[in-house]
Amino acid sequence: MHIAAPQSAYDPAAPAIEVEALTKVYKRLVAVDQVSFSVARGSVTGLLGGNGAGKTTTIGMIMGLILPTSGKVNVLGVDMLRDRRKVLARMNFESPYVDMPHRLTVRQNLEVFGRLYGIGDFEIRISILAKDLALEDLLDRPSGQLSAGQKTRVALAKALINEPEVLLLDEPTASLDPDTADWVRAHIEEYRRSSGAAILLASHNMQEVERLCDRVIMLKEGRIVGDASPAELLARFERSNLEEVFLDLARGRRRAQ
Amino acid sequence: MNRAAPQRFSLCRVGAMLRRYLYLLRSSLPRILDLIYWPLVQMLTWGFLQTYLAKASAGGPSVGRLGLAAGALIGAMLLWDILFRGQLGFSVSFLEEMWSRNVANLMMSPLSIGEFILALMAMSIIRLSIGFLPVTFLAILFFGFNLWGLGVAVGFFFANLIVTGWAIGLFCSGVVLRYGLAAESLVWTIMFLMQPLACVFYPASVLPKPLQAFAWILPPTYVFEGLRALLIHHTFHADLMGEAFVLNMILFGAAVLAFRRMLQDARRAGSLLQTGE
Numbered sequence: 415m416h417i418a419a420p421q422s423a424y425d426p427a428a429p430a431i432e433v434e435a436l437t438k439v440y441k442r443l444v445a446v447d448q449v450s451f452s453v454a455r456g457s458v459t460g461l462l463g464g465n466g467a468g469k470t471t472t473i474g475m476i477m478g479l480i481l482p483t484s485g486k487v488n489v490l491g492v493d494m495l496r497d498r499r500k501v502l503a504r505m506n507f508e509s510p511y512v513d514m515p516h517r518l519t520v521r522q523n524l525e526v527f528g529r530l531y532g533i534g535d536f537e538i539r540i541s542i543l544a545k546d547l548a549l550e551d552l553l554d555r556p557s558g559q560l561s562a563g564q565k566t567r568v569a570l571a572k573a574l575i576n577e578p579e580v581l582l583l584d585e586p587t588a589s590l591d592p593d594t595a596d597w598v599r600a601h602i603e604e605y606r607r608s609s610g611a612a613i614l615l616a617s618h619n620m621q622e623v624e625r626l627c628d629r630v631i632m633l634k635e636g637r638i639v640g641d642a643s644p645a646e647l648l649a650r651f652e653r654s655n656l657e658e659v660f661l662d663l664a665r666g667r668r669r670a671q
Numbered sequence: 672m673n674r675a676a677p678q679r680f681s682l683c684r685v686g687a688m689l690r691r692y693l694y695l696l697r698s699s700l701p702r703i704l705d706l707i708y709w710p711l712v713q714m715l716t717w718g719f720l721q722t723y724l725a726k727a728s729a730g731g732p733s734v735g736r737l738g739l740a741a742g743a744l745i746g747a748m749l750l751w752d753i754l755f756r757g758q759l760g761f762s763v764s765f766l767e768e769m770w771s772r773n774v775a776n777l778m779m780s781p782l783s784i785g786e787f788i789l790a791l792m793a794m795s796i797i798r799l800s801i802g803f804l805p806v807t808f809l810a811i812l813f814f815g816f817n818l819w820g821l822g823v824a825v826g827f828f829f830a831n832l833i834v835t836g837w838a839i840g841l842f843c844s845g846v847v848l849r850y851g852l853a854a855e856s857l858v859w860t861i862m863f864l865m866q867p868l869a870c871v872f873y874p875a876s877v878l879p880k881p882l883q884a885f886a887w888i889l890p891p892t893y894v895f896e897g898l899r900a901l902l903i904h905h906t907f908h909a910d911l912m913g914e915a916f917v918l919n920m921i922l923f924g925a926a927v928l929a930f931r932r933m934l935q936d937a938r939r940a941g942s943l944l945q946t947g948e
Binding site: 438445481509512518526572 | 681683684686687691695699771773775776777779780781782935940944945
């Protein structure tokens with residue numbers, strides 16, 4: 415794959431995320447190794463892999479929070495290594511490794527991020543998000559007093575505060591009960607449908623990936639070992655679900671490409 | 672949706688960060704009291720020492736000079752608090768982001784490093800003012816020492832000390848960003864390394880010669896010498912303030928470069944996403 419020079423004009427046909435030969439080496443550990451892929455606008459792409467497969471590192475490099483050892487990342491046509499501030503207002507993320515100030519109320523936290531993202535009518539936006547994510551009764555409670563499921567919904571509200579064109583989600587339903595996890599997935603689906611955003615979702619939950627993703631990129635030890643739609647992967651491996659495909663790949667029984 | 676241009680410097684984003692820190696501050700009465708408690712304890716300790724020295728020297732040949740020198744002690748303590756609390760006000764606001772694992776959220780938002788630093792500087796002044804202003808008035812009430820009576824010199828002293836505090840605070844924040852909360856103790860202790868070298872309570876001439884050379888590299892040394900000159904000899908040395916200002920610009924510039932370097936190192940090490948121990 416070759417990444418074109420960053421476009422100055424809006425090009426709706428261009429991929430939302432383009433990654434080329436992305437590599438991250440920590441001392442002697444190769445966390446991500448020559449990973450290349452692109453994510454189309456309006457699509458949901460899943461990064462699937464076990465612990466230490468390189469999902470979080472890949473997402474971190476796309477966000478510009480982790481510097482790659484080599485390779486290129488473009489988001490919405492902008493080189494993230496050189497000009498990431500040009501595009502930060504148009505993207506957002508959610509990660510279990512990140513939290514929000516505990517003593518601020520949910521409303522205060524969302525207000526601060528609304529202002530940081532330069533949203534003029536942030537109060538209306540917070541009201542809409544509160545309604546959509548069932549946060550209305552939580553708005554005036556300190557964020558630190560919320561349950562894990564409630565915190566995840568608040569984190570999702572923060573991730574959607576600027577109606578991002580590119581949304582990066584790192585294990586968005588980790589540690590949630592099945593009901594809340596299902597609810598969060600439904601909302602992600604709805605956001606993609608209504609906004610046309612590109613969503614890159616890292617997960618090791620096969621059901622989640624199967625349900626949400628148009629395309630699945632499977633990572634193992636930092637390398638891509640599978641890249642296809644869920645249906646194609648199932649057909650290629652002659653399996654009935656992605657979990658079996660994942661186990662085949664994780665244990666080196668077969669290779670998808 | 673109405674959005675500000677993300678790349679231009681935005682006072683709105685600085686204001687958003689200030690709002691975040693003020694929400695935090697007002698949510699905790701103990702934290703507000705803590706801002707007043709230590710400056711008050713320090714002022715009382717040094718104020719009583721001043722009283723003791725004045726009484727002990729009464730009737731002796733050096734009464735006048737010792738009395739004035741004792742006045743310089745409480746004055747120096749109040750100015751030391753600007754330096755120390757200024758640095759803490761900056762660094763603690765930054766630590767709040769580390770403690771709440773919010774750094775990645777901020778780094779992913781359109782907030783620029785310059786806007787972030789400006790918000791931390793403004794918050795440092797706010798936190799300092801909460802503790803410092805009441806204590807200066809209590810010093811007048813309890814010990815008859817009026818810092819504000821020094822006139823415009825107070826402004827020069829304040830400006831120089833607060834910039835040094837910001838520079839040290841920024842450097843410490845960079846270290847914490849790079850090495851995690853394991854390096855947090857640096858924030859609370861680094862200024863005490865400066866206290867003997869910056870000659871807060873005694874003239875630089877007291878130090879051994881090699882240390883004197885080092886002391887005059889530090890901007891606060893000029894301020895504390897300037898304070899003593901003003902209190903004892905009634906002379907305001909603008910030249911000392913000018914030299915302190917130049918050194919402060921160098922120090923602050925170096926701190927910005929160090930912070931940027933450590934931020935890059937943190938991005939290289941992948942630690943921004945997992946801020947903590």
